[in-house]
Amino acid sequence: MPRTEYPLLSPSLGSQKTLVGFHYGTPGARPKVYIQASLHAEELPGMLVAHHLREQLQAAEQAGRLRGEVVLVPAANPIGLAQRVNHKAAGRFEFDTAQNFNRHYPDLAAAVRDEALPRLGADAAANVATVRELVGRWLRQWQPASELESLRRQLLLLSHDADLVLDLHCDMEAVLHLYSEDSCWAPFEPLARLLGCQAVLLAHESGGGPFDERLSGLWWQLAAALRAAGSQAPLPQGCASTTVELRGEADVGHAHAGDDARAIVQFLEHVGALACTTPPSLPPMACEPTPLSGSQTLHTGAPGVLVFLARPGDRVAVGDVVAEVIDPTAAGHARVHEVRAEVAGVLYATVRERYVVTGGEIGKIAGAMPFRTGDLLGA
Numbered sequence: 232m233p234r235t236e237y238p239l240l241s242p243s244l245g246s247q248k249t250l251v252g253f254h255y256g257t258p259g260a261r262p263k264v265y266i267q268a269s270l271h272a273e274e275l276p277g278m279l280v281a282h283h284l285r286e287q288l289q290a291a292e293q294a295g296r297l298r299g300e301v302v303l304v305p306a307a308n309p310i311g312l313a314q315r316v317n318h319k320a321a322g323r324f325e326f327d328t329a330q331n332f333n334r335h336y337p338d339l340a341a342a343v344r345d346e347a348l349p350r351l352g353a354d355a356a357a358n359v360a361t362v363r364e365l366v367g368r369w370l371r372q373w374q375p376a377s378e379l380e381s382l383r384r385q386l387l388l389l390s391h392d393a394d395l396v397l398d399l400h401c402d403m404e405a406v407l408h409l410y411s412e413d414s415c416w417a418p419f420e421p422l423a424r425l426l427g428c429q430a431v432l433l434a435h436e437s438g439g440g441p442f443d444e445r446l447s448g449l450w451w452q453l454a455a456a457l458r459a460a461g462s463q464a465p466l467p468q469g470c471a472s473t474t475v476e477l478r479g480e481a482d483v484g485h486a487h488a489g490d491d492a493r494a495i496v497q498f499l500e501h502v503g504a505l506a507c508t509t510p511p512s513l514p515p516m517a518c519e520p521t522p523l524s525g526s527q528t529l530h531t532g533a534p535g536v537l538v539f540l541a542r543p544g545d546r547v548a549v550g551d552v553v554a555e556v557i558d559p560t561a562a563g564h565a566r567v568h569e570v571r572a573e574v575a576g577v578l579y580a581t582v583r584e585r586y587v588v589t590g591g592e593i594g595k596i597a598g599a600m601p602f603r604t605g606d607l608l609g610a
């Protein structure tokens with residue numbers, strides 16, 4: 232179980248941050264599973280899950296159960312972890328650029344397309360190996376211009392050749408849910424069962440260049456480019472990636488983290504990364520997958536004190552009052568502004584603050600009918 236330190240580009244005199252990765256199993260063994268936590272640095276449940284996973288993976292390795300390769304990065308954003316304002320963590324956007332730490336990853340399909348297409352032939356496995364090699368080469372020649380770019384490059388260097396990628400996040404207050412691309416749902420359905428996901432949000436492409444979608448999008452985008460060029464060369468989905476939202480920011484405790492780590496270990500057994508005597512039994516799905524384009528983000532039309540009438544995990548119908556926004560200074564009867572559901576489905580996440588400004592987000596409902604277009608992720 233080597234522990235490896237990866238230095239990031241120094242942004243300033245006397246300052247250099249380091250990313251730490253743990254490597255289990257034999258490099259090159261398949262499947263390779265890459266797991267990282269807390270890319271949004273104030274989202275800490277995944278970091279605690281990583282702590283529990285380390286114990287279990289080390290025990291599995293000592294017992295000779297590692298069949299594939301597992302790379303674990305427990306704290307994927309040392310830059311954001313060090314950012315604080317007014318005594319509060321501020322790890323979602325980089326201070327220097329205001330960029331979201333989980334956007335603006337390079338378009339890997341565009342980076343290798345011209346070189347890859349003429350080299351892909353009739354052998355699907357050889358095609359997968361070729362694309363991985365080209366992406367690895369492109370990443371190694373990429374000269375990052377900033378500390379933030381060097382973080383993105385290092386995370387992609389560790390993950391680009393993985394068969395499966397789990398990016399562990401959380402929402403503000405939420406039930407356990409996950410995001411993935413349509414092309415990755417089949418491999419992750421067992422994970423959603425094991426974790427007990429109460430919402431699954433699938434998209435063809437969310438937009439904005441998030442970490443997970445650059446890794447999985449590479450494959451279906453190259454496959455589409457092959458078809459557009461009239462090529463019959465087979466190119467399977469060489470990497471399936473998902474963003475797992477481990478409930479809310481305050482849901483950091485050993486009970487949840489232990490359960491989630493065990494579910495991930497069972498998933499590793501299910502996919503053959505860990506040997507096991509009896510395959511884990513998969514519980515039934517706790518929800519139906521819904522399109523990310525059908526997820527309604529609730530906004531308030533008035534400022535005030537936010538009082539929820541529904542909580543994450545509740546099913547709501549169209550017209551249900553999800554929350555009241557109360558202005559105790561208003562004259563007459565204008566004191567209570569109701570925020571109602573416009574789609575039916577599970578209220579899967581809400582904000583944590585209890586004061587909201589006009590137009591502010593207050594929560595998200597997983598509706599079954601697509602209605603949104605364009606970039607589907609929030610800020």
Ligand SMILES: [Zn+2]
Binds near residue numbers: 271274333400401
């Ligand atoms: Zn996040």
